[in-house]
Amino acid sequence: MTDNIIPMLGVVTDIRTDTPDIKTFRVEAVGGGKCFEHKPGQCAMLSIPGVGEAMFSITSSPTVAGYQEFAIKKCGCVTEWLHHMDVGQQITIRGPYGKPFPVDDELRNKDLLFIAGGVGLAPLHSVINYVLDNRSDYGKVDIVYGSRSKEDLLDLPEIQSVWADPKSGMNVHLTIDREQEGWDGHVGFVPNFVKELDFDPSRTVLVCGPPIMIKFVLEALTELGFEKTQIYTTMELRMKCGVGKCGRCNIGDKYVCKDGPVFRFDELDELPAEY
Amino acid sequence: MQEMIVNRLRELLASGDYAGVIGWSKGETPFDRTPGLFTEKDLDRLCYDSFCGSNLSKYLIANAKDKKVIALLKPCDCYSFNQMCTEHRIQRENVYVIGVGCKGKIDGEKIRNGGIKGITGVSEEGDLLKIETLYGEKEISRKDVLLDKCLSCKGKEHKCADEVIGESEDTSVGNKYELVEKLDAMTPEERFEFWRGELSKCIRCNACRNACPACSCIKCVFDNPKSGVENKAAADDFEENLFHIIRAYHVAGRCTDCGECSRACPQGIPLHLLNRKIIKDINELYGDYQAGEEIGQRHPLTDFTFEDDEPSVVERRGGGK
Amino acid sequence: MMKKISFQDLPRLFREISETQTLIAPIEKCGQVNFGVWTPDSTLRLDALKTVKSAKGAFFPQVEDIVHFRMKDKTIDIHPAEVLTEDFVIFGVRACDARSFELLDRVFLADPVDPFYAARRKHGTVVTLACNQPEETCFCTNFGIDAADPCGDVTAWMDRDTLYLRANTEKGEALISRLENGEEAPVEDLKKSIGEILKKLPLNDLNLTGFDGDHLMEKFNDPKWEELARGCLGCGTCTFVCPTCQCYDVRDFDAGENGIQRYRCWDSCMFSDFTLMAHGTNRPTQTERFRQRFMHKLVYFPAKNEGLYSCVGCGRCLEKCPQSIHIVNVIKSLGVKEDD
Secondary structure, eight states: OOTTTSOEEEEEEEEEEEETTEEEEEEEETTSSOSSOOOTTOEEEEEETTTEEEEEEOOSOTTSOSOEEEEEEOOSHHHHHHHHOOTTOEEEEEEEESBOOOTTTTTTTOOEEEEEEGGGHHHHHHHHHHHHHTGGGSOOEEEEEEESSGGGOTTHHHIIIIITSGGGTEEEEEEESSOOTTOOSEESOHHHHHHHHTOOTTSEEEEESOHHHHHHHHHHHHHTTOOGGGEEEEOOOOOSSSSSOSOTTEETTEEHHHHOBEEEHHHHTTSOSOO | OHHHHHHHHHHHHHTTOOSOEEEEEEOSSTTOEEEEEEOGGGGGGEEOSTTOOSOOTTHHHHHTSSSOEEEEEOHHHHHHHHHHHHTTSSOGGGEEEEEEOOSOOBOHHHHHHTTOOSEEEEEEETTEEEEEETTEEEEEEGGGGBOHHHHTOOOSOOSSOSEEESOOOOOOOSOTTHHHHHHHTSOHHHHHHHHHHHHTTOOOOOHHHHHOTTOOOSSOGGGOGGGSOOOSSOSSHHHHHHHHHHHHHHTTTTOOOOOHHHHHOTTOOOTHHHHHHHHHHHHHHHOOOOTTSSTTOOOGGGOOOTTSOOTTHHHHTTTTO | OEEEEEGGGHHHHHHHHHHHSEEEEEEEETTEEEEEEOOTTSEEOTTOSOOSSOGGGGTSOSEEEEEEEEEETTEEEEEEOOOOOSOEEEEEEOHHHHHHHHHHHHHHTSSSOOHHHHHHHHHEEEEEEOOSSOOTTOOGGGGTOOTTSOOSSEEEEEETTEEEEEEOSHHHHHHHTTSEEOOSHHHHHHHHHHHHHHHHOTTTTOOOTTOSGGGHHHHHTOTTHHHHHTTOOOOSHHHHHOSSOOOEEEEEEEEETTEEEEEEEEOOTTSTTTTOBTTBOSOOSHHHHHHHHHHIIIIIHHHHTTTOOSOOOOOHHHHHOTTOOOHHHHHHHHSOOTTO
């Protein structure tokens, strides 16, 4: 009865260092198994009592059995603590929260284009793997992903061995901001790369990254003939309750934790730009 | 007086040297006086009368940062202004101070608390206030409903004015330390009981702090998530007490006794008594001192002379037992 | 059925109620009247029109524990706080505050239901009190609230030396059924005289046209916000005395011996850290924070709740804002003018 604000216990069973400031944490219920079922794009509140509680995207696909994963960038009190903990640590977890990407409705049978920058890949990661596990339900899939440097590309081993594998039926386009030794791929910012790749404007787009990247990606897509009604993104704001009550993530008549975090760009147009 | 002020402001603003005037405008109820920055075109909204009790000097921190403005200051507001200039919160040369005459300001809350309800209009006839209400006309003596701070008026002189418009009066009555002395005379238990009662009303709205001209930290320790003491609501009685006591100590020596804390408090907590107790102690230990008397003063707690009392004075006086 | 009790017998009734339930009523403490737990020593102030804090704290307390954690090495024990299981009565709620409970219900009883709030609503009996002498700061009439005949489980009227009570619900019936039967006529007279005063309130005719979801962006982008917010101190007085403000913060408190108490407390969108995250805030200026509070009450809330405003016209913000900046200023300044 109190489950929407009282957390449950989770155990961190694996910690992977992805980049110099991003780690992926695997969380299971005490005694094994998932803490709850979720849909791609949903979030959960993780907490270390005494340090704080914060909302994170669930990075793993719902199709993964037995656990959930969270790719978390070190940037504040809670994340700092999480980065310093060891495997076996108990944390508290509650969720899942928010509206997922419409993987079983609007996205089905569509040609998809994923665009991500930096840790912005985390929320899309869940969707991409869900699509991969239900490959026949979707059309063409392209992934454009960029980061500051090679080291800052999240999940590079998985991207190269699974997503870029021809068997996956997906095309991966990686880019980094500046030339770097040992990198023979594309160099440049994501928005320009998207323009260069000249995607057909019939695609349905899922984009996530720093606000400035999103702004220019949106411009690039508009230039290529995309409509706002085909572009989805996911938002990050201060959240406390996760259930649309505490007021923190309120923008316009929406609560990001409950009515979002996934929004279509035409929906965002009707909201004050306070994000 | 309002007309004289507005005419003079019109002249000053016409020069183009100033971005505007920090002053008051009338609001919805007979007591509403809202601070604002007035330019030439909205000078007709500016109001100065017996209800302009708020101390607007703190607004100069934000409004005179990168531009020149005119400020309307009452005699008591000048002390806060000087203190903030001393602390380099306000650049003196960015402000043209018009000292406005003051014969004591009226406390709307006192009229309401006196049992007069549904007040729709107030007019002054000498010392008499004629009050129109939804329940008929009432009368009350002006001096019975002056703001508490006016009862300990610091005098009619403007300590920082570039020019003065209007007459002022010293409205002080009696000994301003009367209540402090009463508290001093209590047993520690009685005193604790008094403050527990008062402070337990606190809702942690921070109005006292935000209105206080001495509380001018860019980021207050109580707003800093990294401080470990950041709080919106007191988790226990200890925090409830300590917030105000810490604040009183932080402004010790710098508090001009302007009374904004008590005026702003929605729960009527006499917060100024904490500060006044400290002022009284400072005066007794180091000689009479008035913060904000002039720009550039060093207050006794940050100054040292060989004549200063040693900390052992507490023991000599029978404290610390 | 109308019931009655003389003022003289009121303490007896209060004692009876408080023997089996917690009784909350307007009580004077250190010169201010607020809702508090009644005991025979309390100074009851049913005559006070407006408590400083509204009555919302009876259902949504300023601070409440939600869960206790015990930390040991890498393990955590979770002990949720218990929800209320005992009945209580809140006596002397005015019409405006009574409406605010319905507005709070829209938030806390919406899916997913808030268990702490829901338990209090379930166990609380609300006794409202008609406003014999409304004040010039009252503007409840704009929101279809009748201060002469408020809602609640029981409605009460004060007439000279007698309190008349009418049960509106089963809960209310259970509370007052034992009282002596009362006459209808004095109550009808009171309603009439209160009605006459309500008609004369100076803030009766606020024009709320255009405060709705259809004009959301227009209101948001209105250039007047900056001027309206200029004097705002950024304190939380308006928020904390407001019956409908319901934003909260969740905080951890080191309770000692490896115990962490997680509690929630009222928060204010006027505070600079309200939306602060590790990498900054999306409302860096006071103007933006100020705008959020009023947009939420006058535009966002009605857009989500069939036009229902998140203001009940109690007028506390008019009386308590240290700088006299309040919702009436906002409505008049941003609203449609009669001659537009």
